[in-house]
Amino acid sequence: MLTANTPQTIASDRVGDFEFSAYEREQIEHAIHHYAEPRAATIDALKIVQSQRGWVPDGAVYSIAEILSINPGDVEGVATFYNRIYRQPVGRNVIAVCDSIGCFLMGFDELYGSLQTKLGIKPGQTTADGRFTLLPIVCLGACDKAPVLMVNDATHFNVTPENVDSVLEQYV
C-alpha cells in the first residue's frame, strides 16, 4: 500500500536525466549521519546540489527523495519554502539585496533602483549574459552597516549607488 511516506517511482522522461555526481552523493550521505532521520538532511542535500549546479533542477528533487527515502513532494515542499533554494536557473552570481527596515532607513530604495538600472533587469530576473540574478532578501543582520547586500556567499556592507560598481566588478 502506498502511504504518504512511500517514495514514488517516477518515469525518467518526467524528470530528465539527473544523476548525482560522486561528490554530491558522498556529501549527502555524510550529512545524513548528523541526524536521527535521513529526512533532516533535506536542506543539506538541496544546498549540496545547488552548490554544484547553481540551482535545483526537477530531477534532483526526485533523486534527493530517493536517497533520503522520503516523498518527492516533501522535498519540493522544502525546496520551495526557503528563500535561498533556487528552483529555477540563476545567473553565475546572485545578488541578494536586504530590503528590511534597517536598510530601508539607510537608502535601500536608491540602491535597489540603481542596481536595476545598471543591470537592466528587475528583481527576480537574470542579465542576458547570465552574469547576475537580482533578488531581495530579508534582514542580513548587519544593520549597523546598512545598506547591505550579499553576492553569492560574500556580504558587502555600506553599499550605495556610488560604490556599488566596485562591488559588482569583483564578480565575472
Next chain:
Amino acid sequence: MTSNVNLGLTNVGPETHPLTWRYTKAGKAVLDIKEYEALEGYAALKKAAAMQPTDVQAEVKASNLRGRGGAGFPTGIKWSLIPMGPDAGQKYLVCNADEMEPGTFKDRMLMEELPHQLVEAMVLAAYAIGATKGYIFLRGEYILAGQRLNAAIEQAKAAGYIGDNLLGTGFNFELNVHLGAGRYICGEETALINCLEGRRANPRTKPPFPQQAGAWGKPTIVNNVETLMNIPAILLRGADWFKGLSQGKSPDAGTKMYGISGKARITGLWELPIGTTGRELLYTHGGGMADGYELSCWLPGGASTDFLMPEHLDLAMDYDTIMKAGSRMGTALIMVVDDKQNIISVVRNLEQFFARESCGWCTPCRDGLPWTVKILESIEAGEGQEGDIQTLQQLTRFLGPGKTFCAHAPGAMEPLQSALKFFPAEFAKGIKA
C-alpha cells in the same frame, strides 16, 4: 567584519562584561582554542564537570537569566521543565542562531568573534540538561560564523571538550552546526525544530512544548545564542555576581547586548548593564542622531516591537519596563526612525517583511498580512479609501495574540498598532477626500 563593540567604554573585564570582554581584550576575534583558554576559556566547563547537572541547573535558575532571543522567558525555568534521571532517554539541545529579526545583529557578532564561547556554553548547557546531542541552528546567510563555529568545534573535539566521557564525567556529547536556508519563521522554536527535521518550517501546536516533545519527539531545549553565551560566566562567578551586573538599573540580571541602527551618529553594539536607558544608549554611546536628523520614533528591539516615542527614552530598557510602556524590549537593538522618513512608508516596509515571511500555515496571518500591506500602499500613495484606517485597526485585533497559530502575526501588528496610535494624522493624510 569588525563591529563597534564597547566603543567608548573603559575598564572592560570579565567581572563587568561577561559576553564581550575577551573580544575587547584581544582586540580581535578569539578563534584559536589556546588563546580562548588563556582568557578563562573552558574554565567554567571544567568547574561544571565537577558538579552535578542539577546543581548547574540550580545556579542558572538562581541567576535570574532571561532569554535574550526576545521573549525573556527565564532560562532556569525552561530548563527545569525537561525530564531528568536515568529514564529520561534521548534529549536535545538546540541553539537558536537563526538571527533574522530586522534590526538585529548581535548574535552574528558574538558567533563570528567568539565562537568558542558559544561552543563552551553549548557543552555546559547540554551537560546540565543531559542532552547528548546538540545543534547550532545557524541561518544559512551567516557563512563566516558557520566556518568559525565549525573550526571551533573541531578544536574543542581535539582538546577533549566534546566527545565521549567529557572530562571524566561519563557524559557523551556530539555537536553539529545545522545551516538553514532562510526563513524568518525558523526563529519560532517549534518551526525551528520542524526545519531541523527537514520539514517546512511551520510552527507546531503547543502543548506539547519542546521540553516534553521537541526534535524527533524527544525532549528538547531551544536557547538563543546570547542567552547561552552568558552561562559559562554564571557558572564561573556565581548567580549573585550575575544579578549584580545590572547595577541596580533593573530587577533583571546581567548585561545585555544593546545596539543602534538607523541614522544615529554611531551605529553598532554595546554590552551594557541590563536596564540601561534608551537615552544613555543613543546619546552617550551612539553620539545622538546624525547631523541634520531629528528622532521621530524608535523601535526598541526589532521589527516586531511597538514603536516608542522620544519621551520614552528615559525608560530602563528591561523586559518589564518596556512592556509597561506598551512595547517589548525584544532583542534590545534599537532602530531610530528620523524625521525625514515617511512613517507610513516605514510601516509599509515592516509589514511587507512580515507578509512575505508568513509561513502560510494559518489563514489570518497568510491573508491578513498581504491585506495590511495593500491598504498601507494605498495610504502611502494618497489613495486610501474611507474606512481604511478602521480596517487597519480591526486587523491589529484580528491578527493579535490568541487569534493566530503562532506569534508571527501578533508581532507584525505591534509596529502597526503603535504607529496608528502615535501618528494618526499621517494616516489620515493618506485618505482620499
